[in-house]
Amino acid sequence: MSAGDDGLVLNFATDTGPTRTMIPINQKPRGGRWKDRMEERRKIKSEIWKARKQTDRQQTGVMQAKHTDVRASESNIGTQKEQSQQALSTVDNGNQANNTNRRANNAGYLSQTNRHIVSSLFTRNPEIPTLPQSAGQENRVSSNAVIDTSSFEGIGLNAGMLEYMSNKMDIAKPTAIQQNAIPVLIGKPIQALIAGADDSNDDGEFDVERAANVEHDVFIQAATGSGKTLSYLLPIFHRLVQAGASATAGQPPSRSLGTFAIVLTPTRELAQQVLETAQQLAQSAGSRSNWIVPGIVIGGDKKQSEKSRLRKGVTVLACTPGRLLDHLENTQSFVVDHLRWLVLDEADRLLELGFEETLTKILALLDEKAKRRVRVLGHRTMETSLELPRRRINVLCSATLRDNVKRLANESLHNPRFISATRIYGNAEAAAAEVHGEDVAEENSMLPMDVDSDQNFSLPSQLVQKAVVIPAKLRLVTLVAQLRNTLRRLPTSKIIVFMSCTDSVDFMYFLLAYGGIVPETSDAQTQAEDLFKTLDSNGDGDDGNDSDDRFHDRKQPAPATADLTLREEDITLDSSVVPGAGLYRLHGSMLQKRRTETYTAFSKARHAAVLFTTDVAARGLDLPNVTSIVQFDPPTGIASYLHRVGRTARLGRSGEASLFLLPSESKYLTLLAQKGLRPDDETMEVILKQMAKHEGARKASEWQLRAGEVQSMLERFVAFNATAASLARQAYLSSIRAYATHVAEEKHVFNVRALHLGHLAKAFALREAPNQVATGKGNNARADDTRKEKKEKRERELAAKKKPKFKRGNDISEFAVGDISAYYAPRVKRTKDSD
Numbered sequence: 133m134s135a136g137d138d139g140l141v142l143n144f145a146t147d148t149g150p151t152r153t154m155i156p157i158n159q160k161p162r163g164g165r166w167k168d169r170m171e172e173r174r175k176i177k178s179e180i181w182k183a184r185k186q187t188d189r190q191q192t193g194v195m196q197a198k199h200t201d202v203r204a205s206e207s208n209i210g211t212q213k214e215q216s217q218q219a220l221s222t223v224d225n226g227n228q229a230n231n232t233n234r235r236a237n238n239a240g241y242l243s244q245t246n247r248h249i250v251s252s253l254f255t256r257n258p259e260i261p262t263l264p265q266s267a268g269q270e271n272r273v274s275s276n277a278v279i280d281t282s283s284f285e286g287i288g289l290n291a292g293m294l295e296y297m298s299n300k301m302d303i304a305k306p307t308a309i310q311q312n313a314i315p316v317l318i319g320k321p322i323q324a325l326i327a328g329a330d331d332s333n334d335d336g337e338f339d340v341e342r343a344a345n346v347e348h349d350v351f352i353q354a355a356t357g358s359g360k361t362l363s364y365l366l367p368i369f370h371r372l373v374q375a376g377a378s379a380t381a382g383q384p385p386s387r388s389l390g391t392f393a394i395v396l397t398p399t400r401e402l403a404q405q406v407l408e409t410a411q412q413l414a415q416s417a418g419s420r421s422n423w424i425v426p427g428i429v430i431g432g433d434k435k436q437s438e439k440s441r442l443r444k445g446v447t448v449l450a451c452t453p454g455r456l457l458d459h460l461e462n463t464q465s466f467v468v469d470h471l472r473w474l475v476l477d478e479a480d481r482l483l484e485l486g487f488e489e490t491l492t493k494i495l496a497l498l499d500e501k502a503k504r505r506v507r508v509l510g511h512r513t514m515e516t517s518l519e520l521p522r523r524r525i526n527v528l529c530s531a532t533l534r535d536n537v538k539r540l541a542n543e544s545l546h547n548p549r550f551i552s553a554t555r556i557y558g559n560a561e562a563a564a565a566e567v568h569g570e571d572v573a574e575e576n577s578m579l580p581m582d583v584d585s586d587q588n589f590s591l592p593s594q595l596v597q598k599a600v601v602i603p604a605k606l607r608l609v610t611l612v613a614q615l616r617n618t619l620r621r622l623p624t625s626k627i628i629v630f631m632s633c634t635d636s637v638d639f640m641y642f643l644l645a646y647g648g649i650v651p652e653t654s655d656a657q658t659q660a661e662d663l664f665k666t667l668d669s670n671g672d673g674d675d676g677n678d679s680d681d682r683f684h685d686r687k688q689p690a691p692a693t694a695d696l697t698l699r700e701e702d703i704t705l706d707s708s709v710v711p712g713a714g715l716y717r718l719h720g721s722m723l724q725k726r727r728t729e730t731y732t733a734f735s736k737a738r739h740a741a742v743l744f745t746t747d748v749a750a751r752g753l754d755l756p757n758v759t760s761i762v763q764f765d766p767p768t769g770i771a772s773y774l775h776r777v778g779r780t781a782r783l784g785r786s787g788e789a790s791l792f793l794l795p796s797e798s799k800y801l802t803l804l805a806q807k808g809l810r811p812d813d814e815t816m817e818v819i820l821k822q823m824a825k826h827e828g829a830r831k832a833s834e835w836q837l838r839a840g841e842v843q844s845m846l847e848r849f850v851a852f853n854a855t856a857a858s859l860a861r862q863a864y865l866s867s868i869r870a871y872a873t874h875v876a877e878e879k880h881v882f883n884v885r886a887l888h889l890g891h892l893a894k895a896f897a898l899r900e901a902p903n904q905v906a907t908g909k910g911n912n913a914r915a916d917d918t919r920k921e922k923k924e925k926r927e928r929e930l931a932a933k934k935k936p937k938f939k940r941g942n943d944i945s946e947f948a949v950g951d952i953s954a955y956y957a958p959r960v961k962r963t964k965d966s967d
């Protein structure tokens with residue numbers, strides 16, 4: 133093993149051995165004319181091929197049985213094709229039935245003569261196991277839609293706001309969670325209290341217990357896309373508007389009173405989204421409520437401008453935890469004396485991202501400031517005359533009810549109500565008893581005790597979930613097929629594709645943008661392309677009628693693709709691989725400005741759009757009209773599954789979500805089933821056949837040919853474009869690293885050692901054997917690595933260093949490539965997506 137090698141490199145090397153048919157170096161024909169050498173080479177290969185043919189058939193028995201309909205046979209192939217193959221002499225497909233694939237594959241490997249031997253897409257794939265029976269998702273009736281029989285007026289919200297909401301925001305009726313949460317948060321009881329009594333005890337001191345008996349903290353738990361944001365923002369605005377309206381004439385409220393409500397979110401995008409909703413509600417409040425000013429403080433923005441915003445006064449503040457704590461500690465002009473609401477949105481994600489300590493500090497600081505103020509001024513201050521809650525109301529929102537969320541609830545909520553879409557749970561006595569550690573009747577408990585915390589989440593019932601088991605080699609082409617099929621069915625679809633790391637996002641974004649453009653080729657490559665065309669136009673034994681124009685990829689113009697790079701400023705790119713779709717990408721390593729622009733652009737897109745993203749977009753983001761989710765890389769943890777698929781089927785709309793799994797990962801469906809999630813199974817074959825059918829295949833059996841063509845097209849692009857090649861390698865490595873970070877309970881399903889790394893390379897359109905990926909050196913590639921090539925490579929690398937392809941927001945990306953040994957002992961933690 134060389135110095136740079138390690139276990140993984142060994143793994144790469146040994147893993148891929150059986151898939152190749154290579155000419156041993158000592159048998160390589162040398163000297164003589166080029167044509168003679170090619171002829172000689174062909175003969176040697178043919179010998180090796182024959183020897184292995186028998187083994188191949190046995191090994192590929194399962195896949196073969198499924199695909200016997202591939203009808204092209206060796207005997208039908210015309211003389212011209214034979215000659216062309218001799219000239220190409222690149223791919224050994226290894227069996228007769230897959231001869232049609234060879235034609236496709238040849239296209240991708242033309243420039244790779246005597247470099248790499250790549251196995252066929254459909255051979256030597258692992259067996260696809262029979263999936264556990266899905267429950268059949270019959271209940272398609274929407275579970276998170278608005279309730280037709282209810283109204284906001286009935287709940288008692290401000291009439292002026294309701295009119296604006298109905299006219300301008302198209303929000304006229306509440307959802308179930310809003311119907312339950314808003315009345316509790318409007319806090320009618322406190323108005324009764326203010327009318328008759330105060331909250332002082334017999335000694336004249338402020339009686340927290342007494343106030344707590346009428347102002348409830350709230351835990352809101354409801355399905356994704358059920359309108360949780362409005363269920364806490366509407367009551368806040370309603371009460372601020374009411375307070376402003378009832379203020380005494382001489383003492384109108386002003387923004388200088390500081391912040392009345394803080395909404396903490398785990399990600400910057402979510403904070404942005406909360407801000408936008410708050411701004412709309414501020415508009416709805418009318419000109420008399422001009423003092424209600426929403427604002428935002430998030431990491432990634434200039435702190436100075438945030439400070440000056442806070443100095444002017446922000447009434448309702450959306451923020452991420454790190455930056456909020458920073459301002460609480462360091463910004464003198466940040467007034468929280470009158471804070472009346474603290475909302476922890478997506479509480480489970482806040483905890484998952486490791487914000488527990490930050491939250492504890494924030495809560496302690498806010499409590500301390502509140503006490504100091506009461507000590508100095510007494511509780512009868514200006515804002516209490518504003519008919520606002522007497523103390524800070526804490527609200528926790530979550531779509532799941534995991535143990536850590538329960539703990540946070542117990543620690544941070546006083547006298548809480550547990551509110552779900554179907555019930556309001558608990559009461560003050562029960563809550564108090566719970567807080568004091570006493571046994572309480574189950575029906576009175578603050579949080580339901582009978583539920584398994586993992587199971588206690590709900591998905592919209594109208595959401596159609598699917599699982600597709602796909603061999604590694606076919607993942608990429610199946611993704612392309614899935615996207616094309618969806619856009620054909622729903623031409624203005626918005627699709628989100630979830631990936632495990634930022635490098636994969638960057639790669640897929642770039643690949644699907646430019647990968648369908650036929651690259652500008654060198655003379656040798658042009659010659660090879662011509663041969664491929666000749667081969668096609670002369671028939672190849674299929675039916676003699678093949679033409680270059682059947683599949684649109686070949687009609688693409690041929691601009692210079694070699695110079696294409698990934699540019700930070702490209703918020704969206706038109707896809708050459710999924711025609712008609714605009715592509716977007718979003719991840720935690722992008723500059724905040726770009727993240728915001730992307731989020732806004734994707735949200736506003738009126739055309740077909742595909743967003744590649746990490747889990748940064750999984751939680752809470754309300755991206756309107758998303759019709760489909762594709763989990764290209766499986767989620768880490770069930771909660772992540774839930775939140776990812778929850779980006780569609782929002783507010784009563786329909787939606788579908790597909791989960792891509794490797795055959796070795798199909799056990800994941802059992803894990804999902806244990807949590808009550810039973811996606812329908814769909815086969816890769818159906819997806820690929822659908823694509824072929826719509827793209828010119830005349831016979832059902834041509835689906836493999838079509839898949840091969842698409843794969844070849846993408847591999848060819850990666851081979852010819854330096855940026856794509858580099859992105860592909862980075863993505864390949866980073867995704868394996870990300871794979872090693874699956875949670876402990878799932879490690880037996882997502883075992884990095886079970887990955888076939890050679891096959892996996894194809895999912896990144898890579899033709900290099902993984903050992904070359906890992907070390908930058910190949911076995912037989914180096915033979916023709918001439919001095920000139922090396923010099924060119926050095927120059928390219930130098931140029932790339934001078935002119936970075938794109939600037940990263942942070943120093944390290946999520947799972948950025950680093951030390952290979954980190955696969956087995958990952959040292960870099962996931963970077964936080966916020967702050």
Ligand SMILES: Nc1ncnc2c1ncn2[C@@H]1O[C@H](COP(=O)(O)OP(=O)(O)OP(=O)(O)O)[C@@H](O)[C@H]1O
Pocket residue numbers: 278302303304305306307310354355356357358359360361362531751752753754778779782783
């Ligand atoms: N009553 C309503 N009528 C019409 N639209 C609504 C209503 N309530 C909320 N919406 C809209 O529904 C979408 C989803 O709301 P929201 O993002 O608050 O859901 P959520 O429950 O927080 O989802 P998640 O759990 O994924 O964060 C938003 O676009 C919001 O404006």
